[in-house]
Amino acid sequence: MRRHILQFAAAFVLTAFSLVTGLARSEEMKSQPVTAGDLEITSGWVRAMLPGQPAGGGFFIVTNKGASADRLISGSTQTAGRVEIHTMEIVNDVMVMRPVEGGLEIPAGATVELKPGGLHIMFMEVADPYQEGATVPVTLEFEKAGKVDLQLPVLKGQGGGMQHGALDDRGAIEAVLKAEWDRADAPLTIAPVVIEADSAIAGWSQEGRGGRALLARKHGHWAVHLCTGDAAKEAANLEKMGVPAEVASTLATRLAEAEAKMDQTVVALFSTFEGTVMMDENGGHDAHSGHSTN
Numbered sequence: 001m002r003r004h005i006l007q008f009a010a011a012f013v014l015t016a017f018s019l020v021t022g023l024a025r026s027e028e029m030k031s032q033p034v035t036a037g038d039l040e041i042t043s044g045w046v047r048a049m050l051p052g053q054p055a056g057g058g059f060f061i062v063t064n065k066g067a068s069a070d071r072l073i074s075g076s077t078q079t080a081g082r083v084e085i086h087t088m089e090i091v092n093d094v095m096v097m098r099p100v101e102g103g104l105e106i107p108a109g110a111t112v113e114l115k116p117g118g119l120h121i122m123f124m125e126v127a128d129p130y131q132e133g134a135t136v137p138v139t140l141e142f143e144k145a146g147k148v149d150l151q152l153p154v155l156k157g158q159g160g161g162m163q164h165g166a167l168d169d170r171g172a173i174e175a176v177l178k179a180e181w182d183r184a185d186a187p188l189t190i191a192p193v194v195i196e197a198d199s200a201i202a203g204w205s206q207e208g209r210g211g212r213a214l215l216a217r218k219h220g221h222w223a224v225h226l227c228t229g230d231a232a233k234e235a236a237n238l239e240k241m242g243v244p245a246e247v248a249s250t251l252a253t254r255l256a257e258a259e260a261k262m263d264q265t266v267v268a269l270f271s272t273f274e275g276t277v278m279m280d281e282n283g284g285h286d287a288h289s290g291h292s293t294n
């Protein structure tokens with residue numbers, strides 16, 4: 001009885017102050033602590049995905065209370081084709097995600113936080129994008145602690161003081177490109193990504209080749225419209241490709257600014273893509289031949 005009253009009181013307080021304590025409330029909604037050997041995993045959650053988005057991020061905090069290091073080596077879930085461990089860092093003003101090679105070390109006595117904008121697990125090939133309010137069952141595998149089952153609530157991305165809208169779009173665009181072309185033996189590097197309204201241009205490179213992809217957002221879902229090379233640098237060309245005039249000039253300006261800050265040997269790869277390859281509505285099978293054009 002006493003417990004019920006406390007719960008009611010807690011719920012009331014949380015509701016009454018939800019505007020100012022939004023962050024505390026979402027803390028509350030994250031997964032409960034799970035212990036496995038010397039490890040404790042807390043505050044797990046998965047970011048809600050947009051319709052059609054094929055990949056999404058998952059986050060948690062892991063504390064190693066033992067005297068020796070452990071290592072997160074893999075993850076799996078029935079809800080995704082595969083789970084990868086990623087880092088995200090800003091390189092020349094551009095967010096770059098890459099797999100953590102050899103697993104993620106959890107040093108003795110340390111707490112490692114997977115969080116938006118940093119380390120995360122990435123759910124790839126998600127057939128049914130995760131919706132807020134759902135729960136994603138995930139099995140993590142650690143070198144010493146073994147397999148750990150987690151139930152991660154799906155929450156909206158939250159705070160952190162960064163431009164989350166832009167980051168979410170960038171993440172969605174990277175996910176669309178990676179789902180199509182990234183391979184373990186030929187990692188796809190995506191940078192820069194410039195976005196204006198419902199249009200975006202992403203530079204990509206892979207195995208010494210590269211190009212610029214023009215993406216369009218329809219019904220909240222980014223898709224590759226076409227792959228090209230230098231044609232994407234000119235606003236007039238972007239207009240011919242279907243980008244509205246004001247958007248085309250802004251995109252071209254942003255692209256030039258972003259590329260100017262990059263390693264120019266990478267930018268030079270973008271020019272090696274000859275011609276323009278249109279993608280079909282679903283992201284496109286022709287895309288493969290397009291990207292392997294020398």
Ligand SMILES: [Cu+2]
Pocket residue numbers: 057086087097098120121122
């Ligand atoms: Cu990732």
